[in-house]
Amino acid sequence: MPEGKFRRAARLLVVPLLLPLLVAASASSAAAQGGTISGTIIDAGTNQPLVAAQVFITGTTLGSTTGADGKYSISGVQPGTVEVNVRRIGYASTTRQVQVAEGQTATADFALSSAAVSLSEIVVTATGEQRKREIGNAVSTIDASKQTELKAPTNIATLIQGNATGVDITSASGTVGNAANIKIRGNTSINLDNTPIVYVDGARINTDARSRGVGGAMSDRMLDIDPSNIASIEIVKGPAAATLYGTEAAAGVIRITTKNGGGGSEGAQFSAHGEYGISWDPNDYSVRAWNPHIDLGDQYKDTTYYIDNLKGSADIPDKALYYDPFRNGPIGKLGISLRGGSEKVNYFTSFDWKDQKGVFVTNGERAYNLRGNFTLKPRENVTIAISNGYTTSSTAYNYNDGESWGYIGAVTLGQPMWTPIMAVDPNAGGAAMQTCPRALEEARITGESLADVTAATCNYDRTFQGSNNFARLETMDNQVKLERYTGSATLTHTQGSVWTNRLTVGYDAYSEYGWNMIPNVPLKVLDSDPSRNVSDIQNRTVTLEATTALNFNLTDKWLSQTTFGGQYYTKQLRGAMPSATNFPPGAYTVGNGAATEGDEAFNEVRTMGVFVQEQLSFADRLYITPAVRFDRNSAFGDNLGSVAYPKVSASWVMSEEAWFPRLPVDEFRLRGAWGTSGKQPGSFDATTLLQVTAVTLPDGSAASGFSTLRQGNPELKPERGQELELGFDASLFEHRLGLEFTYFDKLTKDALVLRPLPPSQGFTSVWDNVGGVKNKGFEAAVDATLLRSEGTTWSMRLAATHVTSMITELAAPIPVGGRGLQEHREGYAFGAYFMRPVSIDGSDQVVVAEDPVYVGQPTPTYTGSLSSTLSLLGNRLTLYGQLGMSAGNKQVNYTEVYQCRQSFGTCAAKYERDANGNPTREARLKADPAANFEPYMFLYDGGFVKLRSLSAQYNLPDSWAGRLGADRVSVSVTGTNLATWTDYPGPDPEVNSQGRQNASQRDFFSAGQTRAVSFGLILNY
Amino acid sequence: MTIMESGGATLLGRAKSTAPALARTILRCGRSVMVAAGLVATVACNDMLRVDDPVNLTPDDLQGGATALTVNGVRGAFQSMFDYYVMHTAILTDEMILAGTFPYRAEMDARSITSNNEGLLGDLYTPLSTARFMADTAVAILDAAAGSGGDEAERLQGVAIAKYYAAYSRMLLAEAFCKSAINGGQGLTSDERMADALTAFQDAGSAAQAAGDAELIAASKLGEARANLWLGQYPAAASAAAEVPDDFSFKAYYSTASVAQKNKIVRLTYAIDEARRFTVGDGSLTFTGYEEWAYFDEWESLGLLEKRPDLTSFNAAVPVVLQLKYLTADAPIVMASGTEARLIEAEVKLRDSDPAGAAAIVNDLRSSHWGLGAISFSGDLATDLPVMARERARELWLTGERLPTLRRYLEDGVDLFPGGKQGTDTCFPVPQRELDTNPNF
DSSP: OOHHHHHHHHHHHHHHHHHHHHHHHHHTTSOOOSEEEEEEEEETTTOOBOTTOEEEETTSSOEEEOOTTSEEEEEEEOSEEEEEEEEOTTBOOEEEEEEEOTTOEEEOOEEEOBOSOOTTOEEEETTEEEEGGGOSSOEEEEEHHHHHHHHOOSSHHHHHTTSSTTEEEEESOSSTTOOEEEEESSOOOSSSOOOOEEEETTEEEOOOEEEOSSSSOEEEGGGGSOGGGEEEEEEEOSHHHHGGGGGGOTTOEEEEEEOOOOSSOSSOEEEEEEEEEEEEOOOOOOOOOOOTTSOOOGGGGOHHHHHHHHTTOTTOSOTTTSOOOBOOEEEEEEEEEEEEEOSSEEEEEEEEEEEEEOSBTTOEEEEEEEEEEEEEEEETTEEEEEEEEEEEEEEEEOSOSSOTTSHHHHHHSOOGGGOOEEEEETTTEEEEEEEOHHHHHHHHHHOOOHHHHHHHHOOGGGGSGGGOOHHHHHHOEEEEEEEEEEEEEEEEEEETTTEEEEEEEEEEEEEEEEEEEEOSOSSOGGGOOOEEEEEEEEEEEEEEEEEEEEEEESSSSEEEEEEEEEEEEEEEEEEEOOEEEOOOTTOOSGGGOSEEEOOEEEEEEEEEEEEEEEEEEETTTEEEEEEEEEEEETTSOTTOOOEEEEEEEEEEOGGGSTTSOOSSEEEEEEEEEEEEEEEOOOTTTTSOEEEEEEEEOTTSOEEEEEEEEEBOOTTOOOEEEEEEEEEEEEEETTTTEEEEEEEEEEEEEEEEEEEEOOGGGSOOEEEEEEEEEEEEEEEEEEEEEEEEETTEEEEEEEEEEEEEEEEEEOSSOEEETTSSSEEEOTTSBTTEEEEOOEEEOTTSOEEEOSSOEEEEOSSOSEEEEEEEEEEETTTTEEEEEEEEEEESOEEEBHHHHHHHHTTOSTTGGGOOBOTTSOBOHHHHHHTSGGGTOHHHHTEEEOOEEEEEEEEEEEEOOHHHHHHTTOSEEEEEEEEEEEEEEESOOSSOSSOOTTOSOSSOOOBSSOOOOOEEEEEEEEEEO | OOOOOTTOGGGTTTHHHHOOHHHHHIIIIIHHHHHHHHHHHHHHOHHHHOOOOSSSBOGGGGTTOOHHHHHHHHHHHHHHHHHHHHHHHHHHHTSSEEOSOOHHHHHHHTTOOOTTOHHIIIIIIHHHHHHHHHHHHHHHHHHHTTTSSSOHHHHHHHHHHHHHHHHHHHHHHHHHBSEEOSTTOOOEEHHHHHHHHHHHHHHHHHHHHHHTOHHHHHHHHHHHHHHHHHTTOHHHHHHHHHTSOTTOEEEEOOOSSSGGGSOHHHHHHTOGGGTOOEEOOEEEEETTEEEEOTTHHHHHHHTSEEEOTTSOOTTSSSOOEEEOSOOSTTOOEEEEEHHHHHHHHHHHHHHTTOHHHHHHHHHHHIIIIIOOOOOOOOSOHHHHHHHHHHHHHHHTTTTTOHHHHHHHHHHTTOOOSOOSOSOOOOSBOOOHHHHHHOTTO
16 A cells, blocks of 8 residues: 555544543543442353343333443432343343342342344444334344354345345356445336445445456455454335435345444453465366367367366476466454453454465455444443544456456367367377377367478367466456445434433545556566556445434324434545556566556536434334435436435334233234335436547547536436335244244336437437336244254244336337347346347348247246254254345356357257257257357246355363463364255356446356355454 | 444333433434434445546537548448458358358358347448448537538548548448348448438538648548449449549558557458468368469469468368568558559450450559550450459459459459358348347338
8 A cells, every 4th residue: 555545544434443441431420329230141042141232211211231241330320120132133032120229239140042033132323223113114133143153254235145035146256356336125216226235334335336348357446344343233124114324225124233342341342363274266167069060079078078188287388378277265263352342431442364365376365444423421321432443455456247258268168170189190100298188189180290280280279268268367456445434423412301412423435546557577467568457446336314303102002203314425436547668577566568548537416305204113123114215416407306215114013012922922923115216317427428538639649528418307316216125023932933034026117228319419328317126025034943952052034035026118129138039128127038039031141039938037036944943962053054045046157158159069958859859940040140149049047046055063062271371262164055956057146257247247267156064263362 | 342232122121211312312303313323425426426437528529620630530440340341251152261260250251141140230330330420420429510610621521531431331331231221221232322322422522622632532532433333323333533633542441550550351361360261262171161262373373362371260160361461550551542443444445345454454454553464345244244253353353342343243244252152141141139229110
């Protein structure tokens, strides 16, 4: 990092890190009065202490959170009998009366029973913290700490995957650092990014994905968040729930809460964790079937043979060129954390390191994360939560994932007839010499000397597609260096139980410095001129939020809570993109290039909104909540004022009605919500834009000109998502069985579409509110504790989501992905595959029908997961497994299409055959490139079932831990992506060579998902 | 940590008694005030929402003429289109063949082009339409700037340049596309569009006269000649061509200063960093059959071509034959020249039953340009037009002239389009996008 940037980053960190200490100093002087309650919270099944359990005194603002040792302490409690309530994600809430005396400490320990459905669970909403029972919509909550131990996720996408209904997550490929696709309840927008917006501790963060110029691989800023720092994740799924998040929330909201210190633990708790593992590529890439006109023998049709041959057998004369590009990619993680504090001040600090190598030799990522979270309570009714996260990482990408001249392309398109081999002259014998199969064959046929034929025909470099052998590919240098700070401060002020004010300031800034370089070395990738393309992106996101909530009783049973709020949000991008070609060896900065170019980028969006919400509750079991938010945005058209987003929701805890049967139901509630939210246009989409171009004048000099870019639309407004969801939550048999069901019907109106204009008009497109998208379906989850006995617990979770997604309004079809395969078309699924039937006319001409025929959709209609957790040996040993499934979608193997078009014979396997087994003439004509029919020959069912995770975690006996001076020592082994069951014949159905995309989908030289086994160690002190 | 038990049953009896007076006051009258204040803040804070774009221009930036910027825009739009135009018409006529893998180019190489073809839309029709639109828009901008106090001579020359490019773009629409539209208007046939181009060239000539620009006067005259030749108005064609000097040329210029300014013919056929997606057919088996450029042997001996078995084409399946006409990425492409004018005159003589007169012109070019011996014409068009096509091909190779030549000769019953193809297309269809979005077409 440049020194200047480092200093700025250091200053950024120092201020938020020191500020809490100053405040703490003043806070410590405030002596508490009354009594104190302290205790330990443990898991009733495992007897292990529970971290992050929330403890509070009912009817007051007093509360605390447990530390890693499960301990808490609350002071300043009014003497007398008080009610202590304890809540935690995944556990049933519990309450107890505790007697407190002035100046004394009362002990109140709790053992919480696990429960999948707990209506008392606290979730963070746009208006503040609320109990689940009050909210009329479904919110998925993930216990990130627990899942991180069970799954050993490498990023947040794999952490969430399979743990929240309605959320479909796929990684674009097995390339380390490639983007993830996260969709909640289907695709909402036709042309805008459907990735949900993300908050970390109240700060909105940037989650842009950006192409790295090596095919479809993208960097993804969503993945910067280190899973080991996350305490919990809440997923707000659609417009009905996300109304108060405003103009950008139609695709859903992910709220991440990072870890904090306990409020009352005994001293500081130190924790260390480490992990080491190996990943490898388990996939079989396309079988070679070289041009049938040249018969070199069956062995050369087999990619496996080919790759094996290149892995260093004695037949390969030049191993430097033909080494094995695959490797076992090691994964290493180390982390330390310190948490603790008092009721007045608590803290969580951590440092984490991750080094993950890809399975291809030039791919990998190294990241460092530093976190410092502080919660201060300078006064009894004032809480300040400060969150600081700093990340620095370096990621190296390689050619694959949509690029034919990458590693996978080199082997699947390479030509075995030029593979270097050692062979004896078939005509004259003698010592083995370096030759190639083609020369050997010609020598056999013609009787010519092998040496002569070799000299005339062998061109070893043509072994590989585009002459890119592995040694050349290894010289390519594509990296991204990241520096990122994400911080927030939230001040909460309460006045009794009546008035709560909250102010949040969030700041997220990163510097993403990337380059794509072909160095000036003798053996260059593509045999190309040396070149260096730099992108230096600076992104800044600022969030300001303020809310005030007022509670008062309308009657003895009716309670009102009115919340007013406002938000200002700005996201700014600045970028510089210098590039150069032809620089001397060793001096590769842009300024050293013989020819240089440069460009800058700028983008900014500002949103301002206010909202008001009124929650009416009856007897703490029926809640009715209407609300409305008004937004203005810098990207709206000039003719548009503010936009209003209304909502209303209801939640009824029926199980607390007197007439409701007590057994076997513990809790049951009905809920429903209707609401709207938006999706804003791009920064300057409403404006007619002309782009500046460089023009060559007759004298050879350069000058500026302009050209058309995009027609503006002063009427442009945000697209509007509207959703109705209905569902229920139930907990039965003493929390042994949990049921969740949600039906949703989501409609996007006025969808922003980049509407094509007649090309003859000069501008090719205009943004317009002319589309409609409907997503309808259900989410269901069953959580069952099958066994709960002394020392043994076995639970299972089955979750399923069904989504039908359809374009309901679109004036004219919009091609998707640029290969003539997919279209957005009214009345069909989002980005559906269409085929134009091909026939042969009387003149033997290929006739392609104008009207397309629907042949499938790229997004799954069913997704699901099955998880099982079995705890044995006094709950010291935990066995965990998770299956993931996806169905209803199709995947096109474009690698095979490409091979087909290059006469690699993949078409031949698809030909209709006549009685003699020869391809029919019609079949061959259909395979003509002009028919563009091949993609449909290679369109397959994309469904799969995967064993995503299998792990075993063992907590060593306390005596063993004690010898290490630790409170807990845990060892684990985790397998990831261990098996796949699918009908898809390509390497992996769960890839997208396009990176993060709404609809464009294909497998085109994509690196399949890797398989990994890792070993972990956790030490708690 | 502070947790508000906002709806808790145990709160019900306490909230009332603990509510402070301030809160009660706010509850009574504050809500409406806060809602109103919020709305006012939302509506009033335009400044906080104002974002300027420093990257792109808006039409307001061009008010008052900005003559150089405007005219340069016209040149730039045309130049960035023209090299691609040349290459795509080249693979339809076999001046070049495909050595890449893009299916939309395979359609063109195979003369079987669907209206959904991506390249048809993205590489041909849209850039050409944009170039035409830019030129027409520039004329409007510069006309509106008349009398605004700027440099009038510069403005007049700008108008002449823009009108020439507007006419030239119309001519290319006519020559390449079976039908075309302008500004979302009705679809015109090639002949109708060429008549439109002819009028535009005449208008450009008048503007060039007003500007006193001799180069543009000659260029416009040659445009008139080419349009008249297409329309079968041979005397007018010869008359206009006669006003063009032998050494005249008008070019599209390129540069190595940036990727966008490079001549894409070089990038796609010669430069190593584009992996040679186009080559010249040497008779080898390709995607679309055995393809051989009709004049391969002669041109190889003239040094126009070079077989390079040591190089690999992009698809690694077609032998590489380099074109040696454009060797560097800053090589200009001739749009109009005295040579073309002479060839027009020769063809008119041929059609006017003066084969000797035609041969005299052609032989002069053969001798002076290539050192080739004399030829003669027979006087039979069916025999002579293929010979004339060969001469035109050599002189005007890779300048976008082969397609209109073959289309014109096809009207005479002489089919010189490459055979052995899957398709029989002789022009590019209108992209489906235009058909779908232009109700007037």
